[in-house]
Amino acid sequence: VERIVVGAIFFAGNEGNRTTEYIHYSNGSSLGFYLINAHFTLGPIRLTIKQVGNETIFGNPEQITNEGKIIKKYYIYNLAGPEQKGSFIKIEQNFSNIAPYQIYRNSTRAGALAFDLNRSFFEGIQDVEKNSTEPHSWILASDIGGYIVGILNLNETNTNNFFVENDTELGRIGIQLNETLINPNSWIYQKSLIYFGTGGGESVTEFRDIVDRYKNPPEILISLPERLYVVLEPETNATIYNRNESILIKLNASDDPYNLTAYINATLNMGTSSQDDDQTIILYDDGTHGDEIAGDKIFSNTFDIPNDATLGIWTINFTAYSENYEFLNFTTYNFNVTDLLSVTVNIINKKPMVGGIVKAEIYVKNYRQDSWIGGAEINCSFDSSNVENKTDYNNGTYSVNFTAPSEEGTYTLTCNASKNGNSGSGFDNFTTEPAKTYISLAIQPENPIVENVTFYQAGSFEISANASNIGNGTAYSVNISLELVNGWETNSSLEECREVEKGSFCLKGFNITIPSGTPPGNYSINVTVTWKNPDETIDLNKTEINVTVTSNPLISISEEKISGEAGDGTSTIIGNFTVISAGNDYLQNISFSCISGEACNNFNINFLPENISSLLPGLNQSVAINVSVPLGYYAGNYTGIINVSAENDR
Structure with a gap:
């Protein structure tokens, strides 16, 4: 080859x-x-x-x-x-x-x-x-x-x-x-x-x-011929419309270098494939027919969508012509037509009493929710019952009222609105309640015990109060309050729970302070829960709890060291110390003794008085120390430790 x-x-x-x-x-x-x-x-x-x-x-x-x-x-x-x-x-x-x-x-x-x-x-x-x-x-x-x-x-x-x-x-x-x-x-x-x-x-x-x-392939640029050419930019004031709404149609001849555009036709296909029902309107650039500024190359007109309009996507075919009716360009634009209305149902009193009056408001707007629909036909029902009492405020707002069912339960109010071939529905729930309900009250701990209270030091304790709604209705304006012994204090005498629904509870805590010097014993305080029933009557539940303050007798000596001089062969009072009852209970049979040291072992130590039979809280008593030194005892410094005790001192 x-x-x-x-x-x-x-x-x-x-x-x-x-x-x-x-x-x-x-x-x-x-x-x-x-x-x-x-x-x-x-x-x-x-x-x-x-x-x-x-x-x-x-x-x-x-x-x-x-x-x-x-x-x-x-x-x-x-x-x-x-x-x-x-x-x-x-x-x-x-x-x-x-x-x-x-x-x-x-x-x-x-x-x-x-x-x-x-x-x-x-x-x-x-x-x-x-x-x-x-x-x-x-x-x-x-x-x-x-x-x-x-x-x-x-x-x-x-x-x-x-x-x-x-x-x-x-x-x-x-x-x-x-x-x-x-x-x-x-x-x-x-x-x-x-x-x-x-x-x-x-x-x-x-x-x-x-x-x-x-x-590096060559880049070939080809422009459209300059003859009779114009760029068309269509728009509408929305993309979806209800039946019986007016659509504002605009077309901007945005690029018209030779100022050729004189006439614009807009043909609507009415949402169908057939051309038999097409409708053509003329768009204007004269400051009327929805046009804002005359001569700005933005052409406008409005079109009213009929009550029986076909639902779905509509197409507008725009055609531009010169002054001599020469074809310049065309374009298309799509929008949607729907028959759905926006309906909102709002029950004002969502927990009416059985047999009471239920009130609700209905708000009706177009699909885009930018326009209120007044004069619509409203039909509402609940539990297979129709609502008869209806009011139209002619501004898109409606109200209804009806008698609640006689049985307790949850019900749905459904409302339909229709006008000009459009319709929509909405719903809201309500729950019927009995006239009365009941709140139980549980306190923890049930019997608080407070220790270490002294004449100078206060005591404290905490309790929690659990208010549970064990009835079948909602309890309103629920609050828990305390009734204390005179002089006792708390971080809060009243705690609000507001609304407690059926089967729910409200838990609140309290910190209670007992004053210093409070004698030992059992004290009663009251915890009360109050609430408003569905029929607006007031009820309460009061619980009494016992608080035990324990006995705390306590000795305190104000002096830490006592010193004095005594000669040999003499008996001398070298000083005094003060016994204080610092607890919350009286001291019994207070005694004194010298327990260690050379002074205790070799000298004769006596106390005046020899003992104190009792001393009430907050009181004190002075005791003298008498020292007898044997004759001829060497001079020097001698120490001893004195013990003070009571029969019931802790």
């Missing part, structure tokens, strides 16, 4: 030899493709050659792998471009995994699309130049006689592993494939451009120009 470029024989192949251009894949073993048949498609610009073949062991076309298949196409152009020294063809390959499992494929060096230069160039390879930057990597080879072969990696799909490469050992250039995972029924695709030239340096320049054209 001979290939001729610009009238010159480029290479010649001998029958029985491997083709100069071929594919050499691998999966650890050398793989090729059995391509013996070709389909030719001739067109005015190019000839397309298509080959399809199974994957085989390289050099052994009879041994099929049953894992791969390739579709290979050649695009040979009659005239590929403005090239003078050469031309190019395109070759694409699409390799598919036909196995029911994943496979890996790569190629030998420059073997995914190999071009055998040793058998192509008559005078041997002179130079090879390569640019590996993707996309559009390329490689260029030349011989001494000025023959040029260039390969450009045009594009690839489902992989990024194709790139240009050369193999000096085998004397070939081409496309190489790195190892790629291919899933069952998946494929990889690659397309190359191969340039052939005979002009030496001029052919190199031509190939570089081709590469540059693919890397």
Whole structure:
């Protein structure tokens, strides 16, 4: 086979030899493709050659792998471009995994699309130049006689592993494939451009120009003709409307460089596909018909949606004309028509007594909730009963009242509103209650015990009060209060619980302070819960609790040290100390003794008085210390420790 470029024989192949251009894949073993048949498609610009073949062991076309298949196409152009020294063809390959499992494929060096230069160039390879930057990597080879072969990696799909490469050992250039995972029924695709030239340096320049054209394609900008052209921007004052509402339609001729727009028609399709019911209105730019400013190129008019309008999406077709009724442009705009109203039901007294009067308000607005709907037909019902007493305030607000059921329970008031082909509904719940309810009261601890109260130190304790609604109605204005012993104090004498529903409770805590000097004993305080019943009567529940203040007799001596002088053979009072009853209970049988020290062991120590039979809380008594020193006792400083105790001192 001979290939001729610009009238010159480029290479010649001998029958029985491997083709100069071929594919050499691998999966650890050398793989090729059995391509013996070709389909030719001739067109005015190019000839397309298509080959399809199974994957085989390289050099052994009879041994099929049953894992791969390739579709290979050649695009040979009659005239590929403005090239003078050469031309190019395109070759694409699409390799598919036909196995029911994943496979890996790569190629030998420059073997995914190999071009055998040793058998192509008559005078041997002179130079090879390569640019590996993707996309559009390329490689260029030349011989001494000025023959040029260039390969450009045009594009690839489902992989990024194709790139240009050369193999000096085998004397070939081409496309190489790195190892790629291919899933069952998946494929990889690659397309190359191969340039052939005979002009030496001029052919190199031509190939570089081709590469540059693919890397930097020209940007072609085409503008619309300037004749009779205008940009139309439609809008409405909303995107969804109820029946019987008025729609404000506007169209802005925003870009009209020659001031051509004179007339605008708006055709509404009335929400149907048929053109028989279409309605067309004229839009105005004269300061009327909803137009704000005359001559500002914003055309306006209003359209009243009928009470029986088709629901769904409506389309407006806008058409612009010049002064001479020449067509300029058109555009469309969509909006929605609905029959749904927004209805809100609000029961004012949600917990009426059984048999009492229930009052509710109904608010009716359009779907967008930006317009009140007065004069609507209102129908309300509850528990299979219709409500008869209705009032229309003619501003979108309505009121109803009715007698609550005679049985306790939760009921739903449902109200429907309709007007001008529109309707909507809303609901609210109410619960009927008995006239009376009951609050139980539990106090913890039930019998507080306060210790360590003294004549000078107060005591304190905490209680928690749990008010539980064990009745069937709601308790209103619930509060818990304390009644204390005179002189006792608390952080709060009243705690508010407000509303306590059936089955609920209110837990409050109190910190109570007992004054210093409070005598031991049992004291009573009252905890009271009060509430208002559903019939607005007041009830209360009072609980008495016992507080025990324990006895705490306590001795205190005001002096820490007493000193004096006494001569030998004399009896002398060397000082006094004061006994204080500092507890909350009287002291009994107070006695004194000298318990340790040389003074206690060698001197005679006496106390005046010898003892105190009792001493009330807060009172005190002075006691003198008399020391008798034996005759001839050596002079010096002598100490002793005095113990003061009472029969009931803690």
